[in-house]
Amino acid sequence: MxxxxxxxxxxxxxxxxxxxxxxxxxxxLVEVKSKQYSSKLAxxxxxxxxxxxxxxxxxxxxxxxxxxxxxxxxxxxxWAGKATPAVNAAIASLQGxxxxxxxxxxxxxxxxxxxxxxxxxxxxxRGVTVAGEFVFDKDGMKDPARIDAMIAAVxxxxxxx
Ligand SMILES: Cc1cc2nc3c(=O)[nH]c(=O)nc-3n(C[C@H](O)[C@H](O)[C@H](O)COP(=O)(O)O)c2cc1C
Numbered sequence: 420m421x422x423x424x425x426x427x428x429x430x431x432x433x434x435x436x437x438x439x440x441x442x443x444x445x446x447x448l449v450e451v452k453s454k455q456y457s458s459k460l461a462x463x464x465x466x467x468x469x470x471x472x473x474x475x476x477x478x479x480x481x482x483x484x485x486x487x488x489x490x491x492x493x494x495x496x497x498w499a500g501k502a503t504p505a506v507n508a509a510i511a512s513l514q515g516x517x518x519x520x521x522x523x524x525x526x527x528x529x530x531x532x533x534x535x536x537x538x539x540x541x542x543x544x545r546g547v548t549v550a551g552e553f554v555f556d557k558d559g560m561k562d563p564a565r566i567d568a569m570i571a572a573v574x575x576x577x578x579x580x
Contacts, residue, residue, distance in 0.1 A: 420446075420490065421487055421488045421577075422444055422445070422489060422490050422492060422577055423449050423483065423485050424441050424444075424446050424447065424448050425449040425451060425492065425494070426450060426492075426506075427450070427494075427495055427496065427506045429496055430496075432526040432555075433524075433526045436524060436526060436560060436569075446488075449480070451480070451505050453477070453478055453504065453508075455469070455476040455477060466503070467499040470501040470502065475511055476504040478508040480512075481512060482514055485514065485515055485519060487515075489520075489576075489579075490519070490520050490550070491513075491516065492521070493510070493523045493524075494506075494523070494524045495525050497526070497527035497531040500530070500533060500534060501534045501537065502534045510538065511541075513547070516542075516545050518546055518547075520547070520549075520550045521547050521549050521550065521576075522549075522551040522573050523539065523551070523553075524552070524554065524555065524569060525554050526554075526556075526560060527556055528556065532554055535554065550575075553568070
């Protein structure tokens with residue numbers, strides 16, 4: 420099974436979940452970094468504003484080619500109730516994604532379901548079908564059963580036993 424595990428992470432939580440998926444499923448970790456913010460203050464002010472407005476940041480890498488993947492995994496932190504502007508940009512930057520399946524996840528302090536619904540719509544507009552959605556709050560991130568459920572969904576979507 421080939422997979423790209425695409426994620427943005429400001430303080431490491433989303434990276435931690437992405438790394439667990441990679442350890443269990445293999446695949447390529449693709450960390451998407453925003454070029455928009457020069458300080459923590461900018462993240463909490465401009466970052467939240469841009470997330471709330473569902474904007475896209477300039478990112479590195481600029482393009483993510485998933486042509487050879489069987490399934491795509493996309494993870495976002497929640498900022499102001501939404502996906503980060505870096506993840507919005509990552510979805511816009513996908514190459515060769517039409518017809519693919521995705522598993523999407525969010526890490527958050529409290530609540531991230533609404534953000535995932537927005538990502539599902541954005542991915543649908545790129546021809547990607549979301550086969551599973553997972554939200555990890557502070558407790559969920561530490562719960563192996565919750566992580567295992569997502570790993571099982573990635574394997575199923577990727578056609579792996
Ligand atoms: C700028 C900013 C805004 C946040 N806004 C929310 C929010 O609206 N709701 C929520 O549940 N958590 C919010 N959080 C908490 C993060 O979503 C949570 O800690 C997440 O796991 C961080 O992921 P990361 O460590 O990969 O960056 C916010 C964190 C930051 C830095």
